[in-house]
Amino acid sequence: MRQTFSTRPTDEGAAVFDRRAAALVVLALAAAIGLSGPTFSSAAFTTTTASTVTIKAASDWTPPVVTMVAPPTPVVGTVTLTANASDADSGVRDVTIEQRAAGAGSWTTVCTTATAPYSCAWNTTSVPDGTYDVRARAVDRAGYSTTSTSVRTSVANTTAVVLASPGSFVRGAVPLSASIQNSGGLTYTVQIQSSVAGANTWTPLCSNLSSPYSCSWTTTGAANGTYDLRAVATTGSSTFTSAVVPNVTVDNLGPTVTMTDPGTPLRGIRTFAATASDAHSGIDQVALQYALSGSSTWQVLCTRTATPYSCSFDTATLADGTYSFRAVARDVAGNVTTSASVTNRVVDNTVSSVSMVDPGAVLAGTVSLAANATSTAPITSVRIQYATTGSSTWTDVCTDTTSPYACPWDTTKVADGAYDFRAILTPATGPTTTSAVVTGSRVENDPLRGVDVQAINGGSTAGLLETGDRMTFTWNAQLNLASVTSGWTGANQTVSVDVTGRSLTISRSGGSVNLGSVDLIQSYTKNPVKFDGTMTASTTTVGGVARTTITVVLGARTSGGGGLLNTVTQPGAMVWNPSGTVTDLNGRACSTAPVTESGAMDVEF
Template identity: 55%
Template sequence: MSIDAKRRPLTLLAVLALLAVAAFISPGFSSATFTSTTQGTATVRAAADWTPPTVAVTSPGTAVQGTVTIEAQASDSGLGVKDVTIEYAPAGSGTWTALCTDATAPYSCAWTTTALADGRYDLRARATDRAGYETTSDSVRTAVANKLLVVMNDPGETLRGTVQLSAGVFNTGTLSHTVRLQYRLAGASTWSTACSSLTSPYTCSWNSAAVASGDYEFRAQLTAGSTTTTSEVVTDVTVDNVAPTVTMTDPGTPLSGTRTFAATAADAHSGVATVELQYALSGTSTWKSLCTIEAEPWSCRVATSTLANGTYSFRAVATDEAGNTTTSTAVANRAVDNTVSSVSLDDPGAMLRRTATLTAVASSTAGVTSVRIQYAPTGGSTWSDVCTDTTSPYACTWDTTKVASAVYDLRAVLLDGSGRTTISALETVPVDNSPLAGADVQTANGSGSTAGLVGANDTITFTYTAQVNPASIMAGWNGSATNVQVRIRDGNLPTLLRGSKGDTLDVLNGSSAVGLGSVNLKADHVRFLRTVSLNATMTASTATVNGLERTVVTLRLGTFASGKASDLTTNSTAAAMVWTPSNAATDLFGNRSSTSNVTESGALDRDF
């Protein structure tokens, strides 16, 4: 939603909050330093590259033999491309094998296909830029044909009506042969023939409307004398000759200002591709487009002022992925009258905290008597007033500390000079005034590790109740992967005196503890009076719980930094860890974390 020029300036804290939220929802992390002062100025220095690279792999053709060169193109508008990895996989398997990693353009690999089974393969490229962002290209499909091979060409994901089916044949030499194309319903045991006795170029027309709509498989068979060679099966092909269903939602009457127009649509086979909402002036048969939507919800916001005042009909046209269309019954006799009142609430921001300014824009040919701004728990119907304003710009100061931290709907209600009310569209926004504290601590056993024994790839996860400024946990940290050490000490040490079942974990940066606090593992992981440190990678991410964003700090263990494997013991007792957070951690507004103990949630386990 656009913000009215009369909207009051955001406070410095709100600006900083929006910048911090944007950093957490961006695709990955980049090095950045944030500096601010409390004397009316703020300085922000962002990383030089927030943009991932682009990459594409070049198709080597329908089929390949022997050793071929696979090429890729990659570029990056920021710090530049670091390297490109080219990969292959059996078609549709998703099991990718690297061919090579090339750090110099033009990026290419020699692919020796003689060691592979003949058949269809997918190729793709992954580009990494110098900021650490990675992009994976779309895959291209080819066939390895070092021997006699018949390939059923993919007819496409979705079919309707009469379609062209085809096969590829390789390395037949002078061998006399014919090709038959077959299909079956996915999961069926019996194949049906679409066409037979095909010779080069091995194509035929098939009427898909002659079979029931559903998911099908296809294959090709090459017959030479008494020998039959069968292709790989092409799966996940949807035949859809059934039109979707669609219903236009009544937009109401009269219509004015910016309104939401919507429809409901469904398709049992290929799925709905688009829904076009249309209008026609009453008494005419000329339908024009309001908007075309490509994903649910099938709705759009339209300024009705683009339509002349009058009476209209509205309808929806749904098109499925196969191209089948259905037109809904029209909703008729709906008036568009922009001489009446209109009101809209300005976008209040990504998240509200403490005191927030809410503004609305309202107009009426009968004059604006007042604008009331209200809130309700999202999806609820019980509305409470924030304030009532009788003069433009219509604005309220909302003390959000008076409500629980949750997600709320906001609206503006206009009362015009004739006594009629007009209600704005809803703005949904989270309110979070909860104090920063620990929410949960968890450990997980790494792949290939022994249960109960600390080892490489084990993880420790700390979850907070709100978003944390990473630099408060470790100076200069922005949440991206960074190297630290995880220290585990025997609970019998004089500095702990917690006993054998009180081994304690904390995190160090060099010789200094980071601001995560410590964890009483409530178990025996380290031998008597010993201390072990493991190298680890620490990252921060954002998770959304009940509409509110939280910071999750994850540590993945690696090699020993000090101590050795014989210093560790395998814990055989299931217990719940207790995390004591450090008050060094602060939220995005500088508020320090509570140090109240947090007990591990979930079923008791042996940890690691």
């Protein structure tokens, strides 16, 4: 936007007015820009008086980048602390460098500098010796700020002994090294000690060390576990103890690893897997390997660093033949374990493959069973079989000689229950191939029926109809919820709950609710009464069978009842008369046989 003010100054006072007017325009624009905090736009504003002032703000929505340069450790006296900071848009306004005692306390400003390199002098004699964290905080000209990750150093302005960390996980012979800061020219002897982590009970690992105060820790003499380490320096009658190096895990125990049998024959893309665990440092990686039978040359199928330790591998990249497979696990400490080999597994990519098509979770009536089969040789037949889950007795359903390989199965000829399926391919040449077993299917030819009805007191008075009371209706299978009420998916649905004497029914505006009716056995009201309510559906699994449960919750009473609601004190068992309009996922209508409330008799609601 460009706006021009034209004046004709006739004297010095008029010229002053022009300059003041321009200044006011600039201030107004600056205030408008500042209203939303540290943001800029690319808009330009121009005003013209006796002179022209132009303001343009550059876009900057990105905070600066800042890192703290790690100082040496330990530090003595005055040291230079440096941070690197940049901002690609508005530029760095300033960098503040701060310090605090390691891991605790508030941050103290060492300096604030606006000029690169962003560094300042830290007089460490102003703080007690010890370990400190140092960080940097950068602010750009748009007002955004970023705080760096802190770095750690030790201040040693008096004599101090420092034990270098050998690492978080160690095994075998571990080099240990200590150093003495500000020794004052004195001669020291150093002892390096260990303690079970947190116990503060110290045992010598190396004693009488002279400069350069190093030794080898034979960890095989220690129990696997976590230890604290420290160094103790002595000169004359003076003793100096280092800061504790905590939680060093000794792990000389190799991981456990087992190669999963990939099966045989192997063809196409197959999954190879292993299981592995480690009690101390944890698994670093697991390599799955193969070798041609008779060869000691192992090749890597894949390497995994996290569970599951498995990968898909195209066996067609291997020459046909007999192979062995194994897994090699390495833990974080470096211990390596090789699994037992799974031997004599045939890779044959010239033979057929066959897979059974999953027929579905619930089977009723006559269903289609199908298999997919391929072979480099002509396919003679594909045989489809079933077995009761958990058994090894397989029964033929059909043998198909042409693709697509499928046949009908009359499930009414078998007992209801869980079944497995497989397919067997017979090629014109070569051995037969059996598919993987497909599990998880259940034959359910019993009619859809209600199995239970329950009432739960959700209000303040047992035996009295009131807000919060609820009822649950359960069927023996999953329902087509749209058959309960049109378009319903099981989500929260507003309904009306009608009670007349002993009878309870559910309805809703704009459509029916096919839940049937409930005989409450006892009279809860002398007059008809109506409550608002909500209805939701959920799925529960009982004995491997998914069932639908519908819950109705009473809301506020909307009509009837008056002061004539009864408080029932005599326990009873309700009787539910399900609606025959409801259907299951296979379209079977529900039985209208009455369902008596299960469990001990109680006072409803």
